[in-house]
Amino acid sequence: MLSWMRVTGISLSPSLNPGDFILVLKGPLARRTLRMGDIVVFHHTQHGVLVKRVVKISEDGTRMYVSGENPDSIDSRTFGEVETKTLIGKVLCSVRRPRKPNP
Amino acid sequence: MSHHLKYNQKLIRSCTALQENYKKSLLSLQEILTMIVILIIIQLTAFSDKRKRLYRRNTMLYHILEKLDSSMPFLRAKAHCDIPCGIYDPIVAQIAALTVVRMIDLMNDLRAKGTEGMDYENSMSRYITVKEEHAEKAKHEIRIIWGDYIKAQHLEAHPELHEITHKIMSLGSKARQTTDRAVAVEFVEAINRFAEVFWATKNIPTKRAKAPYAPALELVYPVL
Numbered sequence: 001m002l003s004w005m006r007v008t009g010i011s012l013s014p015s016l017n018p019g020d021f022i023l024v025l026k027g028p029l030a031r032r033t034l035r036m037g038d039i040v041v042f043h044h045t046q047h048g049v050l051v052k053r054v055v056k057i058s059e060d061g062t063r064m065y066v067s068g069e070n071p072d073s074i075d076s077r078t079f080g081e082v083e084t085k086t087l088i089g090k091v092l093c094s095v096r097r098p099r100k101p102n103p
Numbered sequence: 104m105s106h107h108l109k110y111n112q113k114l115i116r117s118c119t120a121l122q123e124n125y126k127k128s129l130l131s132l133q134e135i136l137t138m139i140v141i142l143i144i145i146q147l148t149a150f151s152d153k154r155k156r157l158y159r160r161n162t163m164l165y166h167i168l169e170k171l172d173s174s175m176p177f178l179r180a181k182a183h184c185d186i187p188c189g190i191y192d193p194i195v196a197q198i199a200a201l202t203v204v205r206m207i208d209l210m211n212d213l214r215a216k217g218t219e220g221m222d223y224e225n226s227m228s229r230y231i232t233v234k235e236e237h238a239e240k241a242k243h244e245i246r247i248i249w250g251d252y253i254k255a256q257h258l259e260a261h262p263e264l265h266e267i268t269h270k271i272m273s274l275g276s277k278a279r280q281t282t283d284r285a286v287a288v289e290f291v292e293a294i295n296r297f298a299e300v301f302w303a304t305k306n307i308p309t310k311r312a313k314a315p316y317a318p319a320l321e322l323v324y325p326v327l
Contacts, residue, residue: 004168004171004172005177005178005180006172006180007179007180007182008180008182009182009183011182016182021168021172022180024180047183048181049179050180050181050183051180052182068183073182073183074183075183095161095164095165096161096165098158098162
């Protein structure tokens with residue numbers, strides 16, 4: 001199942017900026033096709049729904065190490081690995097806030 | 104160009120219609136998504152100018168999504184960052200407010216000493232400068248905690264927070280405008296009250312203790 005979500009915060013900047021829309025693939029298909037480098041949306045008990053990039057997946061596939069792209073990002077460096085069962089989905093594509101192209 | 108404008112208008116109109124239909128629950132989310140994908144394909148093929156094609160497609164899609172988002176908000180995915188939520192501690196404001204009281208004391212001492220001339224003016228203006236800076240610093244620190252840290256759930260639990268913050272702002276200004284020690288002491292106390300609420304939001308108990316430096320006024324400290 002696909003679903004649109006909207007990004008808040010700057011931890012994935014410049015890949016994703018606040019206000020960008022992301023198309024998220026949800027359900028078992030997302031879990032099965034999860035790869036390193038994917039941008040994922042997952043639920044964190046303390047921080048709520050987060051979007052981060054997967055840096056590492058444990059061998060048994062139950063845990064993933066996630067990171068932002070901004071040095072100030074709150075991610076696995078702060079809260080450790082997250083269980084893959086908290087995964088909501090993976091980002092397929094994004095629609096960025098329009099910026100004028102150079103002439 | 105006019106062709107493109109017309110085209111854009113047409114798409115926006117169809118998007119609005121789509122939205123209306125959604126409201127009437129005639130279309131499911133899946134159907135809306137499918138239509139959006141079709142719109143992307145149309146967009147991809149509609150413009151021959153490669154340089155601007157991507158930009159146009161993106162702009163259009165973004166506006167469509169924005170419209171949809173305003174009528175049935177999408178789930179927010181937080182790219183959570185430390186910049187707006189790092190280290191917060193009202194102690195900086197408390198010490199700054201205490202400095203204001205200290206400066207007023209030093210100003211009174213200087214007058215009592217009866218020093219005259221340039222030395223007097225030099226010292227007095229230095230005290231005034233520090234008093235000004237620290238009153239503003241205290242206000243600034245409180246504004247940051249109030250604006251960046253305090254969330255709706257904190258305000259629900261501590262509805263007096265707005266009033267305390269506003270009181271700190273006016274007392275801080277008054278502490279700059281006057282040399283009234285009582286006002287400065289009240290400024291410290293208002294920030295102490297703010298600190299109590301701040302630590303309460305983190306479920307950290309507090310204690311009151313005399314500051315280990317002049318003026319030895321009571322400050323609120325977290326019990327860690």
